[in-house]
Amino acid sequence: MATIDAGRMLEDLYEAREIGKYKTGVHRPTFSADDVKARHWLEQRLTEAGLDASIDGIGNVYGRDPRPGRKLLTGSHIETQNHAGWLDGILGVVYGLETARALGRGIDVVAFADEEGHFTSFVGSRSFCGTFSEQDIDACANRETGQSLRDALRQAGFSNRPRQTVDTARYRGYLEAHIEQGSDLEDQHLRLGVVTGIVGSKRYRIVFDGQQNHAGTTRMSARKDAGVALVKFLASVEETFPKIAGPRTVWTTGDIKLAPGAPSIVPGRAELIFQWRDTDQAILERLDEAFHALLVESNKGPCTATVAYHSVTMPAIMDPALQSALTASAQKHASGLHQAMPSGAGHDAQIVSQVMPSAMLFIPSIGGISHHWSENTSDEDIVLGCRVFADAAESILATA
Numbered sequence: 244m245a246t247i248d249a250g251r252m253l254e255d256l257y258e259a260r261e262i263g264k265y266k267t268g269v270h271r272p273t274f275s276a277d278d279v280k281a282r283h284w285l286e287q288r289l290t291e292a293g294l295d296a297s298i299d300g301i302g303n304v305y306g307r308d309p310r311p312g313r314k315l316l317t318g319s320h321i322e323t324q325n326h327a328g329w330l331d332g333i334l335g336v337v338y339g340l341e342t343a344r345a346l347g348r349g350i351d352v353v354a355f356a357d358e359e360g361h362f363t364s365f366v367g368s369r370s371f372c373g374t375f376s377e378q379d380i381d382a383c384a385n386r387e388t389g390q391s392l393r394d395a396l397r398q399a400g401f402s403n404r405p406r407q408t409v410d411t412a413r414y415r416g417y418l419e420a421h422i423e424q425g426s427d428l429e430d431q432h433l434r435l436g437v438v439t440g441i442v443g444s445k446r447y448r449i450v451f452d453g454q455q456n457h458a459g460t461t462r463m464s465a466r467k468d469a470g471v472a473l474v475k476f477l478a479s480v481e482e483t484f485p486k487i488a489g490p491r492t493v494w495t496t497g498d499i500k501l502a503p504g505a506p507s508i509v510p511g512r513a514e515l516i517f518q519w520r521d522t523d524q525a526i527l528e529r530l531d532e533a534f535h536a537l538l539v540e541s542n543k544g545p546c547t548a549t550v551a552y553h554s555v556t557m558p559a560i561m562d563p564a565l566q567s568a569l570t571a572s573a574q575k576h577a578s579g580l581h582q583a584m585p586s587g588a589g590h591d592a593q594i595v596s597q598v599m600p601s602a603m604l605f606i607p608s609i610g611g612i613s614h615h616w617s618e619n620t621s622d623e624d625i626v627l628g629c630r631v632f633a634d635a636a637e638s639i640l641a642t643a
């Protein structure tokens with residue numbers, strides 16, 4: 244059985260926490276000076292662990308086991324959201340590092356660049372999987388500073404390097420550990436989650452067109468109030484969705500705008516942004532049909548509702564055999580204290596799962612807090628998670 248060195252693993256996490264430290268968290272946006280420093284720190288750690296380590300042309304830090312035989316890819320990301328937590332991302336990378344050291348062979352470790360989307364989402368994992376083109380790089384700029392991705396890569400010193408892409412024949416699969424970023428585990432007094440799938444989503448921007456008019460002189464019967472049409476439509480969605488949604492489906496009205504938005508003017512135009520998420524594609528589609536039927540109903544009124552924007556992400560199903568290995572290991576180390584669960588947040592595993600079998604392990608987030616500097620997990624849970632991860636990795640490699 245793999246024996247991890249819990250103290251060494253925690254020391255690595257503590258050390259990384261000092262790079263870009265902010266209160267009890269970390270501020271390490273993609274390709275900032277501290278992020279680049281963290282990438283070099285990791286490259287050094289991977290080298291010390293006996294891996295062939297390098298940073299490629301998109302900023303991915305990649306450590307490869309030079310010994311023969313099929314490998315298991317492990318990892319996550321190491322940049323953070325602004326003023327965010329000390330475990331989001333790096334936990335999965337350090338688990339991979341410790342597992343490589345504990346097993347002594349068969350483990351590759353990767354830290355994918357910009358999972359957090361300072362430029363655009365999943366830059367590193369998409370590049371690694373061959374779905375991020377040179378044109379995609381040209382099209383990206385930092386959402387806050389406007390700096391182009393090309394310029395950021397040049398400034399980081401990575402721009403003249405080749406980009407590494409995955410050799411799928413090399414791998415048995417991909418294993419990623421991550422903090423839960425919700426309170427499901429804590430609420431149920433559980434210590435581990437084995438991820439069944441990562442949610443897909445549908446997102447719409449709907450525009451309602453009516454007739455802008457004087458709020459004092461326009462009789463109610465004569466109005467074409469776009470705001471009223473929007474509110475009635477949303478009420479019909481809120482009535483219908485609970486009847487046809489799955490147990491874990493979530494939906495959100497993220498924004499509403501009325502135009503011109505004045506106290507004495509009947510709104511002539513209204514807009515909403517609405518999204519829903521689930522791991523089950525059939526449920527996503529069922530809600531989509533209902534959503535469109537309700538739009539048709541809405542259009543029987545005095546205003547016109549049209550779809551102005553529509554985007555879709557597909558759910559990613561985690562590999563059953565890799566899930567079983569994680570579950571067996573969780574049962575061995577924490578009998579009855581684990582559950583199968585979906586991930587409501589996006590992770591690199593949803594990209595990697597498109598090219599090879601992938602699975603994820605969650606550990607609890609105290610108070611469910613993440614993307615905030617106060618994000619935390621107990622050392623006991625961090626150590627338990629690493630034990631379960633390393634054991635599962637060993638058993639997966641035994642069947643490779």
Ligand SMILES: [Zn+2]
Nearest residue numbers: 331332358421
């Ligand atoms: Zn993350």
